[in-house]
Amino acid sequence: MDTANFFLQALLTADMTIRVSVVLIFACLAGLFSERAGIFDIGLEGKMLISAFFTAAVSYQTGYIWYGVAAGIAASLVFALIHGVASITFRGNQLISGVAINFLASGLTVVIGHAWFKKGGLTPPLSDAERFHEITLPFADTLRDVPILGPIYADVISGHKLLVYVAMLIVPLTWWLLYRTRFGLRLRAVGENPASVDTAGVSVVRYRYAAVLIAGVLCGLGGAYLSTSQGAAFGKEMTAGRGFIALAALIFAKWRPWYALMACLLFGFLEAISNLFPNINVFGLFEIPVQFTQALPYILTVVILAGFVGKAIPPRAGGEPYVKER
Amino acid sequence: MDKMPRWADVVLIPLISLMLAFIASGLVVLAIGENPIQAITVMVKGALGSTSGLGYTLYYATNYMFTGLAVAVAFHARMFNIGGEGQAAIAGVGATLVILAFDWPHWALALPFAIMGAALFGGFWAAVPAYLQAKRGSHIVITTIMFNFIAAAVMGFLLNGVLKNPNTQNAETVKFPAGAHLPTAHEMLAPLGINFSKSAPLNISFLLALLCAFLVWFLLWRTRLGYSIRAFGQSEKGAKYAGISAFKIIMISMFISGALAGMLSINVVMGEQERLIKEFVEGAGFVGIAVALMGRNHPVGIILASILFGMLTQGGFELLWEMPNISKEVVLVIQGMIILFTGALDYMVRGPVEKLFLRMHKGA
Numbered sequence: 001m002d003t004a005n006f007f008l009q010a011l012l013t014a015d016m017t018i019r020v021s022v023v024l025i026f027a028c029l030a031g032l033f034s035e036r037a038g039i040f041d042i043g044l045e046g047k048m049l050i051s052a053f054f055t056a057a058v059s060y061q062t063g064y065i066w067y068g069v070a071a072g073i074a075a076s077l078v079f080a081l082i083h084g085v086a087s088i089t090f091r092g093n094q095l096i097s098g099v100a101i102n103f104l105a106s107g108l109t110v111v112i113g114h115a116w117f118k119k120g121g122l123t124p125p126l127s128d129a130e131r132f133h134e135i136t137l138p139f140a141d142t143l144r145d146v147p148i149l150g151p152i153y154a155d156v157i158s159g160h161k162l163l164v165y166v167a168m169l170i171v172p173l174t175w176w177l178l179y180r181t182r183f184g185l186r187l188r189a190v191g192e193n194p195a196s197v198d199t200a201g202v203s204v205v206r207y208r209y210a211a212v213l214i215a216g217v218l219c220g221l222g223g224a225y226l227s228t229s230q231g232a233a234f235g236k237e238m239t240a241g242r243g244f245i246a247l248a249a250l251i252f253a254k255w256r257p258w259y260a261l262m263a264c265l266l267f268g269f270l271e272a273i274s275n276l277f278p279n280i281n282v283f284g285l286f287e288i289p290v291q292f293t294q295a296l297p298y299i300l301t302v303v304i305l306a307g308f309v310g311k312a313i314p315p316r317a318g319g320e321p322y323v324k325e326r
Numbered sequence: 327m328d329k330m331p332r333w334a335d336v337v338l339i340p341l342i343s344l345m346l347a348f349i350a351s352g353l354v355v356l357a358i359g360e361n362p363i364q365a366i367t368v369m370v371k372g373a374l375g376s377t378s379g380l381g382y383t384l385y386y387a388t389n390y391m392f393t394g395l396a397v398a399v400a401f402h403a404r405m406f407n408i409g410g411e412g413q414a415a416i417a418g419v420g421a422t423l424v425i426l427a428f429d430w431p432h433w434a435l436a437l438p439f440a441i442m443g444a445a446l447f448g449g450f451w452a453a454v455p456a457y458l459q460a461k462r463g464s465h466i467v468i469t470t471i472m473f474n475f476i477a478a479a480v481m482g483f484l485l486n487g488v489l490k491n492p493n494t495q496n497a498e499t500v501k502f503p504a505g506a507h508l509p510t511a512h513e514m515l516a517p518l519g520i521n522f523s524k525s526a527p528l529n530i531s532f533l534l535a536l537l538c539a540f541l542v543w544f545l546l547w548r549t550r551l552g553y554s555i556r557a558f559g560q561s562e563k564g565a566k567y568a569g570i571s572a573f574k575i576i577m578i579s580m581f582i583s584g585a586l587a588g589m590l591s592i593n594v595v596m597g598e599q600e601r602l603i604k605e606f607v608e609g610a611g612f613v614g615i616a617v618a619l620m621g622r623n624h625p626v627g628i629i630l631a632s633i634l635f636g637m638l639t640q641g642g643f644e645l646l647w648e649m650p651n652i653s654k655e656v657v658l659v660i661q662g663m664i665i666l667f668t669g670a671l672d673y674m675v676r677g678p679v680e681k682l683f684l685r686m687h688k689g690a
Contacts, residue, residue: 040467042408042467042471082666085671086666086670086671087670090670090671090672090673090674090677091673092669092670092671092672092673092674093669093670094670095406095408095467096615096619096665096669096670097666097669097670099408099612099615099665099669100662100663100665100666100669100670101662101666102612102662103612103616103658103659103661103662103665104658104659104662104663104666105662106655106658106662107655107656107657107658107659107660107661107662108354108659110653110655110658111354111358111652111653111655111656111659112354112357112358114651114652114653114655115358115359115360115651115652115653116358120653121653121655241475244471244472244475247468247471248468248472251468289483289487291479291480291482291483291486292479292483294479294482295475295476295478295479295480298472298473298475298476298479299472299476301468301472302458302464302469302472302473302476305458305462305464305465305468305469305472306458306462306464307462307463307464308462314465
């Protein structure tokens with residue numbers, strides 16, 4: 001492969017990496033807020049799925065993308081609220097609640113979609129007005145001719161849909177909120193040692209609800225991105241395990257925002273590679289099967305979790321309902 | 327006494343939760359403009375109204391018994407095994423390798439070896455996360471989820487590669503030898519003069535599932551090992567004081583759990599498909615969580631819950647013909663509601679019932 005061609009392939013891969021990472025970033029940050037406050041969330045997948053459906057459905061019905069996004073976020077918030085009521089108010093098992101949410105999302109999206117559009121659970125394809133558009137950043141076309149940096153700016157950084165840039169902005173925002181505000185300090189404390197936060201007169205319940213609802217909004221955006229930006233309609237089970245990859249990325253990032261971005265880009269890169277170059281031939285010696293690339297995020301996460309390469313220590317009060325002492 | 331009677335805990339609360347779940351699902355059906363009473367009638371009729379329907383119902387119930395028992399055994403050791411899906415898939419590879427290795431003369435000879443193959447592979451796929459939990463402290467829930475995805479990749483790799491039948495386009499193995507054919511309900515009941523549907527996939531694995539339920543009961547409540555598993559699940563610290571090895575309990579209970587999940591492949595791969603296909607588990611591993619919750623982790627409860635869930639699955643397919651506006655995924659909604667109300671919202675139901683009994687007790 002000559003250099004020019006290699007550069008072109010690299011640009012293509014980088015562009016696709018960003019496109020497929022965005023869902024992971026939204027979901028991963030959602031999980032980050034929730035788990036940092038001590039609430040396990042394996043229902044990221046379900047919340048994204050229900051949002052993907054309602055965004056596409058309402059967008060199609062009203063012809064206006066923002067109504068769709070609002071509906072998607074609202075649906076995801078309802079699920080987040082169920083998770084909150086079950087795991088905070090009624091101190092239920094957070095993992096079981098997450099499993100229930102995934103079941104409900106898989107069922108409801110198809111049942112409602114089937115009755116609504118009569119297309120076996122799919123929504124009709126969305127027209128231009130019902131989707132997000134590519135945004136060309138300033139000077140992208142004039143700078144394209146600049147060697148190397150020009151194409152990188154024009155083809156990789158510019159030309160994405162709005163939610164891509166929103167995702168990239170939410171990463172520093174999350175960092176700032178968690179590490180530079182009182183809200184963030186308390187939220188993290190609620191996930192590490194809720195009793196001490198309670199002693200200080202701060203409501204553990206309120207902070208946990210706040211975290212769970214923020215996760216709801218972020219999953220809502222992730223789902224909206226899937227059906228109106230990465231795709232152009234809702235399809236049955238379209239999240240395809242991305243909520244779980246995001247969970248894996250969260251562990252890989254050891255529950256920190258900037259690392260979360262890196263982990264999502266890495267896992268997105270692996271997805272892009274498996275899409276673009278199914279079977280990779282290594283110097284003509286052997287072939288890496290596409291299934292290996294697809295499984296790599298999960299394998300890496302198991303390795304990290306087992307502490308063979310650095311130790312991932314979750315928030316200490318994660319998964320435990322808080323019982324106020326009387 | 328300030329606790330409620332045992333029957334309330336074992337029967338009343340699950341029934342209330344179940345009713346709430348059905349009411350909530352009924353509201354969904356109502357919201358899409360259909361009649362929930364009519365829908366449930368169609369489902370029950372479809373599940374029990376013919377020997378064919380019954381055969382499918384019990385076939386699905388067999389799967390759910392295996393995965394439900396798998397979740398329950400792990401639960402008793404306070405391990406949440408969410409990886410039944412992957413364990414069953416890998417167990418299918420184990421069973422397939424055994425079955426394809428010889429030209430089996432008779433199923434009675436093939437079955438025990440296929441069971442061993444499935445149990446070993448399924449157990450192994452659960453034992454790795456168990457080891458990582460016991461020795462390295464990795465959270466079993468996350469690891470078993472990851473192993474589900476890794477299993478899916480392994481299946482894809484094998485069925486597009488070494489195990490693939492070269493004569494088809496599909497990702498599947500060659501058909502199993504005729505000597506490995508398990509007797510179906512039709513074949514077993516015909517000598518008794520009962521004409522059971524020929525099309526239903528119900529086979530001898532159903533009896534294997536009942537046997538497994540009995541063995542799990544015997545293990546957990548009648549043996550020293552079972553006592554250790556339950557003691558460990560009740561209190562890890564207490565069990566350690568009593569000299570019970572945490573490592574041993576985690577490994578054994580998870581291995582048994584994975585092996586039980588693996589038995590699903592005997593029912594589906596050996597009993598029905600008679601070849602290994604890629605996505606034969608079809609979510610039964612996750613349904614096992616609902617079954618175990620509903621059945622209160624007791625084999626008897628699990629048998630009953632499995633039959634209920636089998637009815638739902640089979641009834642869901644029936645909806646397709648009678649009420650085409652309701653898709654069969656309504657079953658997922660009902661299952662989700664059952665998991666929500668019996669599992670996550672248990673306290674919401676339990677609290678008021680406990681209070682009621684307390685008041686009645688004081689009043690008396």
